[in-house]
Amino acid sequence: MKLLAYFRSIGEKFFLRSQLSAEMDEELRSHIALRAEDLERSGLEREEAQRRARIEFGGQEKVKEECHQALGGNLIETAIQDVRLTLRMLRKSPGFALAAILTLALAIGANTVVFSIMNAFIIRPLNVPHAESLYGLWRLEDDMSESYPDYVDLRDRNHSFEALIAYNVNEVALDTGNNPSRSWIEEASGNFFDGLNVQPYLGRFFHASDEHGPNSAPYIVLTYKYWHTHFHDDRGVIGQNVAVNKHPYTVIGVAPPGFHGTLLFFHPDFFVPIVNHDIDGGTQLNDRRSHWVFITMGHLKAGVTTGQAVADLNSIGQDLLRKYPKDEGKMTFKLVRPSMYGDYIGGPVREFLTGLMLLASLILLAACANLGSLFAARAADRSREVALRLALGSSRKRILRGLFTEAVLISLAGGAVGLGGSIFLLRQLSEWQPFPRFPGYMAVTPDSNVYLLALLLALASGFLFGAVPVRQVLQTNPYEVVKTGSSGRIGRRITARDVLLVVQIALCAVLVTSSLVAVRGLAHCLRSNFGFDLNTMLAETDPPMAGYSGDRVPALQKRMIDALKAIPGVESVGLADQLPLSEGSIYSNVFADTTSDLRPSKAAMNPVIFKVSPEYFQAAGTSLLSGRSFSSHDDKDSSRVAVVNGQFARRMFGSIQNGLGSYFKMPDGTRTQVVGIAEDGKYDRLGESPRPAMYLPILQSPSSSSWMVLRSRRDSQELGGAIRSALREVDAALPVYITTRYRALDTVLFGPRMATLALGILGGLGAILAVVGIFGMAAYSVSKRLRELGIRVALGGQRKEVLQAALGRAFKLLAYGSAAGLVLGILASRVLAFIVAQATPRDPLVLAGVVFAMALLGLLATWIPARRALSVDPLRLLRED
């Protein structure tokens, strides 16, 4: 009731202003009339009575004003007045307003973008119920992968997880009746959807009860997106028969719209039960040695700590090691967040993003410092106006409120522009598919967290830089200012503004150093020796997709190689089951020839293993240091041979010379002779230290995975077409993926490129802010000291001396800031080395580059003020004032 009356009162005040005023007038008129009538009755003349009544009442306008105030909502009203006044003032100086808003928009935009990415990568859990209790299993001796039998044991014997689910990422050919196309899928355990507590959008999911051994559950659950794009929202799709790698499957359901599995940024097309993994044609479901299950994870039971869960898992691991000594290594676990590919990339990404966030917030601080100086200068310019207002009776509070209103208005506008820009950028980013072969999207959608942050940042920075001129206003003495005009006191001592400027320049130098280090590191990486040639073409096929298995695979591979060799202009064609630096490597244990104990814990090392055709080395451009390559005689019927790299030979046999002709053992006990030594190369990451690798003849160790490397001088575009048609003639049902060796590096280059780009952008922002800051400082000091400079010129000062007087301070600050920034940047680059391989600041080019860049920035920023200082005309200056 009371609240209602209050709101009605305020509502009338703001929305029925004129009506209210008229009513007030009428009420007061009627009061005076009534009073006049009374007076008249007591014997006064009518005219006199009316006059007396008006006099008795006093100033009507004042009463009306007081009534108006009594209506409440005064804060709102003064705020509206302040805003109106501020808008009028800003309209008078659009350049100032625009500069301030843009500066803030850049800084706040940078913060929102970085925060949004951080939010999506780290803060926001997966889009499944109770994601916070979801943990992935990581084997300390290895990584997150498990063999299927191990997974089943862990699942059935643990007491810590609600349901231990597992999945694997795979690529298959899906044929809905006309044309087989490649699809990325997740092979999920039967308890996957139930364990995650996800409900189907359409049809049903598969369950644990659907699993009855290998290949017992030929079911498909489509993701919503794939159903939408490839089945056009056809609800009749449930029950439809399709072929996956030529095996019959049935579509049983569609997942809900927001659900795309449990891997951030990976969007599979559909899910199939993991028990049907054998269609892959490679590994066997029940092979305990083959760790192909990508990620195992589950919700911890209520009340179970991670420590208890790890102890539980470790005891199962010990038991498995006892039971299967031949197959198992030591099994100890830790629990990790499963969504960021476990900790595969979580660690460095977290570090890098945190660093980026820090830099972004520093940039915002620098922007605030700049705006603070701008506002202080503006307040100084307005000191006459402020003094007049004070002299006329305005309160300092009111003036300060005006200043803050201006600051907050600008910061809100800047925040809005920055947020809008970052939403636009993020939308572009979300549509971008960074890896052409891989359905990964950086689906970073800003949520309420982000909006809130942008608002808070805007308000906070508004108050921060709005507070800079406060002291100035509080100390304004109206009489002095009006009497003498604003005085140009020159501060000789170190002021807070100087410190801010040095910090800002240092920050800029840090960013410039980091981005130069990153760029140099990246360039260095690309020039380094990979152990293979970058100028080759690649063609990938997966024979199981067209139904090939067993002995039919090698025959197909030979036909494909022959078909490609027949293309005019192709010099050589090699085939390998996997390529270095493309999509993650396969490793295998090897044992010394003298060992008979083949338990994994006794392995001599764990090299990368490539299964290659005889011509691979020649085609890929991997040179042999000694020995021979494979030949077509190294097949199933001949003795086992291998080519190893230099690192392998040195570690296993002591030296490259010793290696040639020596023997080692494979995990199944096969003695293998080293017939050739290949050069070392990069296999997993650009920044890795040399690691052992071995090559086995694909005829002796068959693999269905087929990457073909073509060496040719022909143009890659037209060669691609020729490859496609040649392979279509081999088998039209075989989906082919064609790319260049260089493009295939995109995956490993993604991180370094992103880091370099991000640092470059932030560096640019930092540079802009630093230039603005130095410019502002230099211009201010020149304009404040124009008279002094004029006198110097009049007394015969040299140009050099004048410049030194005018800009010496600015350059000194620039030098201090740059030096500090350079040192800090060198320290920060250590963090960078995690992401960009070979990023080292101990590089004369980088150091020179930083110094040059900072000098250039300084020159750019002080150019105009310097010109102004030099063109001082002493006569005119002295005549003024």
Next chain:
Amino acid sequence: MTDQAQILPGTLDILILKAVSLGPLHGYGVLLRIGQISGQALLIEQGALYPALFRLVRQGLLKASWGTSENNRRAKFYELTASGRKRLREQMEGWNRLATAMGSALAAQPEEV
């Protein structure tokens, strides 16, 4: 004017509420009624009345409506709302307590101390 008591701060509201509680009044009527019930001892400055009336309306203690005065003039009439009645009761109790306390304090004799 000098023989009239100054109004203590904060007492204007209670006087207005009391005056209006005796029957709906227009602004000028409020003035007259306060003079009448205080035996012309308390007189309110005419200009101060209206801001107070507006404030009481905003606080939901009074309700205003346009009507016609005894001599056929259009005027705004104020009457008490339920919460205004409650507020008046509370303030009267408070005021009486204060008056009693003041009375006994000022009547104190040396021997009672």
